[in-house]
Amino acid sequence: MDTKALENKAREHRIEIIQMIYDAQSGHPGGSLSAIDILTALYGYKMKFNPKKPDWEDRDRFVYSKGHACPALYTVLADHGYFSREEFKKFRKLGGMLQGHADRKWTPGVEFSAGSLGQGLGFAIGIALAGRLDKKDYKVYCMLGDGECEEGAVWESAMAAPNFRLKNLIAILDYNKVQQTGKVKDIMNLEPIEDKWKSFGWRTIVIDGHSMKEIVSALDAAVKDGPTIIIANTKKGKGVSFMELNEKFHGKAPNAEEYKKAMEELNA
Amino acid sequence: MPEIATRDGYGTGLLKVGKNPNIVALDADLSDSTKSQEFGKAYPERFFNVGIAEQDMISISAGLAASGKIVFASSFSIFSERAFEHFRNTVARPKLNVKLCGSHAGFKTGEDGSSAQCIEDFAVYRSLPNVAVISPADAVETEKAVEFLASYKGPSYMRTTRAKVPVIFDSNYKFELGRGVVLKKGKDAVVFATGPLVHEALKAAEELDKDGIKIYVVNIHTIKPIDESLVIKLARETKAVISAEDHNVIGGLGSAIAEVLSKNSPTQMEMVGVKDTFGESGTPEELYEKYGLTSKHIINAVKSAIRRKSK
Structure with a gap:
């Protein structure tokens, strides 16, 4: 897909995300909307995978460590044919395959059973080490949240990846500036975040995480040498004005009025 | 040995x-x-x-x-x-x-x-x-x-x-997950032991033999899944059950056995283990003595279990 097509696709996904969370009356819209442009590009432009063979050994892996924002991942996986969009209606419902937090046991295409922050990057390191042992050339992408970086375990993994000289590992920070109860900088400031990762031995690329052009070129640049982290400056709730940078929509579904307004803004 | x-x-x-x-x-x-x-x-x-x-x-x-x-x-x-x-x-x-x-x-x-x-x-x-x-x-x-x-x-x-x-076992020993190993047969009581307490239980059995008390010693190497059928069978046969473990008496082997028995064949039990307390520095032998984890403590528990069943 070219940049224009990716942008269009991401807009469609935003509509699906709002619909899914509205139907469930539960879920995490803010972090889904901040991550969706990058996820659209990963699956639509960069990664190699086969929805008919989700366990294909040579596939690139995407470890979604911020698994609360799973609606974004579900819209992308459905779009590529891992399962039907009909499943969206059963999101967070008993018996449905789309769990409240992304889970490899339940959903085809999901690599990592998430829900507890600070564990995805280590998991991605494990996959990257296995790839090296097996002489595979697959790449491992891992998306972290910014609030997630307050977990100490993230920094254990941040220390380990350069020590293991992992060239097949690309982390992506969805730096959307807001966590559950407020602004990241007020709760536990991460700055200078690029310096932190650099000092741990990572190559860093800083981009606007809502510019498809910048996302695509960062993904191209990232796979040359690693470990690399793409620090994507994003906006929590991006695309729906009243959700943007608003912690209230970290983990809350829109009501009927908010839903209507959001859909209007997204040209649904 | x-x-x-x-x-x-x-x-x-x-x-x-x-x-x-x-x-x-x-x-x-x-x-x-x-x-x-x-x-x-x-x-x-x-x-x-x-x-x-x-x-x-x-x-x-x-x-x-x-x-x-x-x-x-x-x-x-x-x-x-x-x-x-x-x-x-x-x-x-x-x-x-x-x-x-x-x-x-x-x-x-x-x-x-x-x-x-x-x-x-x-x-x-x-x-x-x-x-x-x-x-x-x-x-x-x-x-x-x-x-x-x-x-x-x-x-x-x-x-x-x-x-x-x-060392208790020889090189022909076969490990089977979830299967208790009867190391010694008896009739008056059964000790289900795990880890280092298996050796203590064997020592206790030897001593008790001298007093004419015959006990089963069972090595429970798998805490989960626990060997339910063996636990039930030997509890019914002896009506005196003792667990022995280097672990808190809350939540470990003793609890696992009690869970099985209370559902299937309620039996009075004695639990040899750490009595819900943290330890301290010392040699393992000193600690086992002070905190009640030796063969002597198992012997006392066996005798107590046998007394209780005759009441």
Whole structure:
């Protein structure tokens, strides 16, 4: 897909995300909307995978460590044919395959059973080490949240990846500036975040995480040498004005009025 | 009887199964203590020292397992618990093939003191769905358990100890998950023991023999799944049940047996174990004496159980 097509696709996904969370009356819209442009590009432009063979050994892996924002991942996986969009209606419902937090046991295409922050990057390191042992050339992408970086375990993994000289590992920070109860900088400031990762031995690329052009070129640049982290400056709730940078929509579904307004803004 | 620590059995077992190129091992910089270092020396490309970072060790283990590797990860049992929630969510929940080994468990840890004397690992790990919990009695059984685990699919937790314990089994011993091993037959009472307490129970049985008291000694090497049918059968036969473990009496082997019996065949029990208290520094022998974990304490428990059933 070219940049224009990716942008269009991401807009469609935003509509699906709002619909899914509205139907469930539960879920995490803010972090889904901040991550969706990058996820659209990963699956639509960069990664190699086969929805008919989700366990294909040579596939690139995407470890979604911020698994609360799973609606974004579900819209992308459905779009590529891992399962039907009909499943969206059963999101967070008993018996449905789309769990409240992304889970490899339940959903085809999901690599990592998430829900507890600070564990995805280590998991991605494990996959990257296995790839090296097996002489595979697959790449491992891992998306972290910014609030997630307050977990100490993230920094254990941040220390380990350069020590293991992992060239097949690309982390992506969805730096959307807001966590559950407020602004990241007020709760536990991460700055200078690029310096932190650099000092741990990572190559860093800083981009606007809502510019498809910048996302695509960062993904191209990232796979040359690693470990690399793409620090994507994003906006929590991006695309729906009243959700943007608003912690209230970290983990809350829109009501009927908010839903209507959001859909209007997204040209649904 | 020669004496070898069960952690040494882990080391030799891991080295043996290491021939399989699909096996990897991880440690959080305690490999000379946990004994995974022998594997590390033989197969450096498949051994990962993650530094003093147990949480990362578990997450990395999960990623390796999700990529088809058979993963052995070790640390002190107490420090494995630091990564308990990682193990719960990232290993146990998706049922990944990670075999966790916690060494230096129980009061057998001795001089290191209470911070390392893990007395709650059975309780916490057996509360996790999908996880097998193993507690070998000697170095041979540990080695055989490692060989078994190499071909077993799914997560497990195995505990080993620091101090040497007498070797009970010979090299023909076969490890069967979930099957208790009757080491001595009796009629008056049954002692279900695990880990270093198996040896104490055998000593107790010898002493009791002299008084004409015949007891069963059963080695429960698998805390979960517990051998329900054997527990029920011998409880019905003897009507006097004693559990013996180097673990808190809350949540461990005694509790697992009580859960089985209360549902199927309610039987009065005596529990030999750590009486809900933290330990202190001392030799393992001193600690076993002070905290009630010796053959003498098992003898008292047997006599008490027999008295209670005649009432």
